[in-house]
Amino acid sequence: MYINGEWVNAKSGKTREIVNPYNQEVIAMAAEGNEQDARAAIQAARIAFDEGNWRTMPASARGELVYQIGQLIRRDLQELAELETWDTGKTVQESRDDMADIANVFLYFAGLADKDGGEVIQSPIPDSESKVVREPVGVCGQITPWNYPLLQAAWKIAPALAAGNTIVMKPSEITPLTTVKVFKLIEEAGIPKGVANLVLGAGASAGAELSVNRDVDLISFTGGIETGKTIMQAASHNVKKIALELGGKNPNIVFADADFETAVDQALNAVFFHAGQVCSAGARLLVEEGIHNEFVETLIERTKRIKLGNGFDENSQSGPLISAEHRTKVEQYVEIGKKEGATLAVGGQRPDDPELQNGFFYLPTIFTNCTNDMRIVQEEVFGPVLTVETFQTKEEAVKLANDTIYGLAGAVWTQDLDKAEFVAARLRLGTVWINDFHPYFAQAPWGGYKQSGIGRELGHEGMEEYTEVKHIYRNKQPEPLHWFK
Ligand SMILES: NC(=O)c1ccc[n+]([C@@H]2O[C@H](COP(=O)([O-])OP(=O)(O)OC[C@H]3O[C@@H](n4cnc5c(N)ncnc54)[C@H](O)[C@@H]3O)[C@@H](O)[C@H]2O)c1
Numbered sequence: 465m466y467i468n469g470e471w472v473n474a475k476s477g478k479t480r481e482i483v484n485p486y487n488q489e490v491i492a493m494a495a496e497g498n499e500q501d502a503r504a505a506i507q508a509a510r511i512a513f514d515e516g517n518w519r520t521m522p523a524s525a526r527g528e529l530v531y532q533i534g535q536l537i538r539r540d541l542q543e544l545a546e547l548e549t550w551d552t553g554k555t556v557q558e559s560r561d562d563m564a565d566i567a568n569v570f571l572y573f574a575g576l577a578d579k580d581g582g583e584v585i586q587s588p589i590p591d592s593e594s595k596v597v598r599e600p601v602g603v604c605g606q607i608t609p610w611n612y613p614l615l616q617a618a619w620k621i622a623p624a625l626a627a628g629n630t631i632v633m634k635p636s637e638i639t640p641l642t643t644v645k646v647f648k649l650i651e652e653a654g655i656p657k658g659v660a661n662l663v664l665g666a667g668a669s670a671g672a673e674l675s676v677n678r679d680v681d682l683i684s685f686t687g688g689i690e691t692g693k694t695i696m697q698a699a700s701h702n703v704k705k706i707a708l709e710l711g712g713k714n715p716n717i718v719f720a721d722a723d724f725e726t727a728v729d730q731a732l733n734a735v736f737f738h739a740g741q742v743c744s745a746g747a748r749l750l751v752e753e754g755i756h757n758e759f760v761e762t763l764i765e766r767t768k769r770i771k772l773g774n775g776f777d778e779n780s781q782s783g784p785l786i787s788a789e790h791r792t793k794v795e796q797y798v799e800i801g802k803k804e805g806a807t808l809a810v811g812g813q814r815p816d817d818p819e820l821q822n823g824f825f826y827l828p829t830i831f832t833n834c835t836n837d838m839r840i841v842q843e844e845v846f847g848p849v850l851t852v853e854t855f856q857t858k859e860e861a862v863k864l865a866n867d868t869i870y871g872l873a874g875a876v877w878t879q880d881l882d883k884a885e886f887v888a889a890r891l892r893l894g895t896v897w898i899n900d901f902h903p904y905f906a907q908a909p910w911g912g913y914k915q916s917g918i919g920r921e922l923g924h925e926g927m928e929e930y931t932e933v934k935h936i937y938r939n940k941q942p943e944p945l946h947w948f949k
């Protein structure tokens with residue numbers, strides 16, 4: 465762990481085995497921090513914020529340091545990508561793409577650091593002057609999940625630092641490797657001690673301390689909806705600011721006039737990329753009735769050809785699930801789907817390939833004949849499981865798509881742009897893709913409607929999350945009021 469500019473073990477001396485999900489081999493030992501370690505990190509961040517010069521230094525100088533972190537990530541891109549693949553099982557090409565995105569996120573927020581110089585507003589009071597400025601919030605607790613370990617961390621670290629905050633980051637206890645490495649780069653970049661702190665350990669101890677501790681001013685969390693609710697409650701102790709990036713059950717709407725080959729190809733990618741362990745996975749396919757049979761038949765044929773394997777094998781198209789526990793959860797959902805009466809069209813079991821027996825693999829799975837009242841349609845499986853429903857009109861497509869507690873992302877496929885705009889305007893989602901699925905980039909905000917979250921990451925909105933707004937009013941000719949004579 466990296467606390468107050470020092471690399472330290474857990475105060476308890478405990479460690480945790482980090483396991484490669486491809487073959488269950490132990491690839492590293494990580495410090496296993498708890499509440500005590502989190503408190504030490506919070507104290508360091510508090511002192512650095514209150515007494516250090518990070519928040520008061522010229523914003524351009526802060527931006528330069530954040531820029532330097534991005535450059536160091538580019539320098540060490542291959543090493544970081546390999547670490548991410550060891551830790552998550554995702555293909556190394558995915559990891560390389562993630563690392564390139566991550567470097568861009570640092571460069572983007574570095575560039576924003578000195579762009580908001582505040583705003584002079586027209587005061588209605590004579591002989592006065594009014595301006596509105598943005599200031600850093602203070603000490604920020606940041607908690608991230610295992611599916612995109614460094615990417616989700618970057619979305620929090622870069623804007624928080626660029627805006628002048630101090631941070632305590634806690635990555636998922638099962639995938640800490642790339643975050644540890646980036647804190648080495650943060651040290652190398654010359655970020656002052658106490659400004660960026662890293663605490664490792666379980667959510668219920670180290671993570672819970674960040675959300676409950678009164679010295680933390682803001683908690684930013686990416687993860688599951690139930691954990692999000694717990695954090696929201698804990699944050700109420702000192703009315704912390706909260707930012708929540710939670711799950712999704714994302715609709716992928718295909719109209720009959722869509723380009724067939726592209727829509728099939730991208731429907732596969734939408735749901736099975738990274739074994740479906742993507743918050744914005746297109747796990748609910750809504751197909752216009754007229755093309756349903758042909759679309760689903762083609763999808764099933766293509767699904768059977770997906771090559772599972774070692775993320776380091778360039779022929780692998782998808783890696784394993786993250787853990788035995790998570791695979792059991794996926795298997796339970798498949799059983800639920802069968803009991804609910806959905807038709808299991810392909811997959812629905814572990815692969816029988818002998819080479820994959822030590823990993824947490826699960827075959828890409830498709831359920832047809834689904835209806836919106838099924839749990840398999842409503843709940844986030846977070847694995848390679850697709851449900852298929854049909855619709856007849858654009859109004860029905862919108863109604864089905866919106867009929868969920870989630871509101872993260874989704875797509876519409878059609879060559880009729882009026883129809884696409886009609887649907888996009890009515891989907892209650894933080895991101896709508898037209899004739900595409902999955903793009904996200906530093907310049908555009910990311911976040912969810914409804915129970916998919918609160919607040920936004922990325923874009924200038926992602927920077928604003930880490931600021932307080934202050935109105936400064938100056939009376940240029942102060943004089944007595946004589947109200948109280
Ligand atoms: N909206 C997004 O952008 C986005 C991105 C990635 C993942 N996710 C979501 O993340 C989930 C999968 O990730 P996960 O299984 O790691 O989620 P999770 O909620 O189990 O854990 C996420 C993080 O929270 C910590 N945590 C657990 N209990 C805690 C507690 N009581 N207090 C504080 N911290 C606690 C964990 O240690 C981990 O670091 C999915 O639901 C997925 O949709 C959302």
Ligand SMILES: C[N+](C)(C)CC=O
Nearest residue numbers: 611612741742743744
């Ligand atoms: C936000 N995203 C899509 C990068 C990862 C979600 O799990």
